[in-house]
Amino acid sequence: MAIPTLACSCSLPPPPPLLRPIKTLAESVVRSPPPPTPAPSALHRPVESLRRGDWVKLICGAGFEDAADVRNLSLVYTLAGVDCIDCAAEASVVSAVNEGIDAALSIASVGRPWVMISVNDDREDVHFRKAEFNPEDCPVDCSRPCERVCPANAISLQRVSGEDEYTRNTTIKVQGGVITERCYGCGRCFPVCPYDKIRSVTYVRDPTSTCELLKRDDVDAIEIHTSGRRTDLFNELWNSLSNSVGHVKLVAVSLPDVGESTVSVMNTMYSIMKARLQCYNLWQLDGRPMSGDIGRGATREAIAFAVHMAAKRDKPHGFCQLAGGTNSHTVDSLKRVGLFQATTIPETFPDIATSLIGCPQAVIGGIAYGGYARKIVGRVLSKLPMHDGHAHIEDYPGFLLEALREALALVGPVKSFNLPPL
Ligand code: SF4
Numbered sequence: 001m002a003i004p005t006l007a008c009s010c011s012l013p014p015p016p017p018l019l020r021p022i023k024t025l026a027e028s029v030v031r032s033p034p035p036p037t038p039a040p041s042a043l044h045r046p047v048e049s050l051r052r053g054d055w056v057k058l059i060c061g062a063g064f065e066d067a068a069d070v071r072n073l074s075l076v077y078t079l080a081g082v083d084c085i086d087c088a089a090e091a092s093v094v095s096a097v098n099e100g101i102d103a104a105l106s107i108a109s110v111g112r113p114w115v116m117i118s119v120n121d122d123r124e125d126v127h128f129r130k131a132e133f134n135p136e137d138c139p140v141d142c143s144r145p146c147e148r149v150c151p152a153n154a155i156s157l158q159r160v161s162g163e164d165e166y167t168r169n170t171t172i173k174v175q176g177g178v179i180t181e182r183c184y185g186c187g188r189c190f191p192v193c194p195y196d197k198i199r200s201v202t203y204v205r206d207p208t209s210t211c212e213l214l215k216r217d218d219v220d221a222i223e224i225h226t227s228g229r230r231t232d233l234f235n236e237l238w239n240s241l242s243n244s245v246g247h248v249k250l251v252a253v254s255l256p257d258v259g260e261s262t263v264s265v266m267n268t269m270y271s272i273m274k275a276r277l278q279c280y281n282l283w284q285l286d287g288r289p290m291s292g293d294i295g296r297g298a299t300r301e302a303i304a305f306a307v308h309m310a311a312k313r314d315k316p317h318g319f320c321q322l323a324g325g326t327n328s329h330t331v332d333s334l335k336r337v338g339l340f341q342a343t344t345i346p347e348t349f350p351d352i353a354t355s356l357i358g359c360p361q362a363v364i365g366g367i368a369y370g371g372y373a374r375k376i377v378g379r380v381l382s383k384l385p386m387h388d389g390h391a392h393i394e395d396y397p398g399f400l401l402e403a404l405r406e407a408l409a410l411v412g413p414v415k416s417f418n419l420p421p422l
């Protein structure tokens with residue numbers, strides 16, 4: 001494996017005057033040096049974060065493809081110092097993430113996060129589904145609870161009146177429906193429809209297009225979502241990606257806790273990957289998927305998964321990171337179970353991790369934030385005036401500062417940033 005290098009910090013032209021408070025805030029907080037550790041100096045910045053236990057990943061959503069929001073979320077969370085941005089395996093979405101990162105780096109000298117794409121090995125994974133219904137089937141007097149419950153504003157309906165072409169009577173019908181690129185499959189609209197009109201449509205990302213994406217120089221990592229119940233499907237996907245995984249710096253596997261067999265499933269998957277794994281690997285412990293925005297209790301399953309994994313001695317090589325229900329309560333919950341940045345000296349690992357041998361390594365390398373991260377910044381994004389469906393948040397420095405403060409309040413407790421008072 002080639003010796004990894006530190007992200008370079010380039011000298012940039014100064015940002016426009018109105019963006020200087022943002023540069024000052026981001027650089028004063030995000031660039032504050034971490035507590036001294038015996039870090040091997042040649043590691044990538046995100047790998048150092050994983051080793052210390054302060055890695056933060058923004059999950060834009062495996063199915064969330066609204067390029068304008070993805071760009072602005074990426075911009076804000078890059079300024080807030082995340083290590084990785086995880087997005088849909090779609091060329092336009094990857095470009096939007098990179099555009100957001102570039103825009104952030106033109107404002108402040110912060111580290112460049114890795115870009116990760118998410119794929120799935122079967123149709124069981126709820127991250128890879130969309131809601132669908134025909135609005136013409138909706139009774140006109142429905143109070144539209146589907147619209148209200150959607151956390152992504154992915155359902156938009158209008159009642160319109162017209163004239164029946166035969167009778168010439170005035171008719172009223174419902175128009176609109178699911179905005180497919182905004183629906184990320186959370187499923188909250190399904191049970192609230194009183195007329196049972198909403199269907200779930202599942203899909204699997206095409207491995208051929210994924211391979212093409214992996215060969216782009218703006219994708220650093222891939223995450224494979226698996227149910228943990230069909231290692232044959234995992235094997236099939238891994239084989240179809242095998243000519244391209246050599247291009248990435250990190251391979252992540254996202255799986256739920258399937259009970260006592262979890263570790264043996266992880267070991268089976270690791271043995272499938274091992275021969276062609278030439279980079280770092282990570283296990284995303286997926287607690288309660290797509291629920292972090294619901295409230296305090298949503299994080300419990302991810303914490304229970306962390307406790308389960310921490311107790312296991314025979315788990316396969318790789319970093320572990322939490323996701324699924326993570327929110328502003330996750331760090332405190334991890335602290336309560338004694339796992340926040342708790343470290344251990346790893347056993348001797350295969351060649352790919354020689355740079356880490358003998359160094360303390362966090363039992364839980366960090367946290368990925370999805371729905372909650374999008375919700376707190378999304379509240380600001382929803383205030384942006386749109387021009388032709390697009391808005392660049394940096395054109396509105398007041399909103400950018402507000403969004404950055406929200407993002408720092410989430411990322412800061414993991415990174416041990418000290419956020420200055422307003
Ligand atoms: S599945 Fe979730 S994101 Fe998609 S339309 Fe329904 S509520 Fe909205």
Ligand code: SF4
Nearest residue numbers: 138142144145146193
């Ligand atoms: S709740 Fe069901 S019937 Fe009512 S508008 Fe939504 S999809 Fe249509």
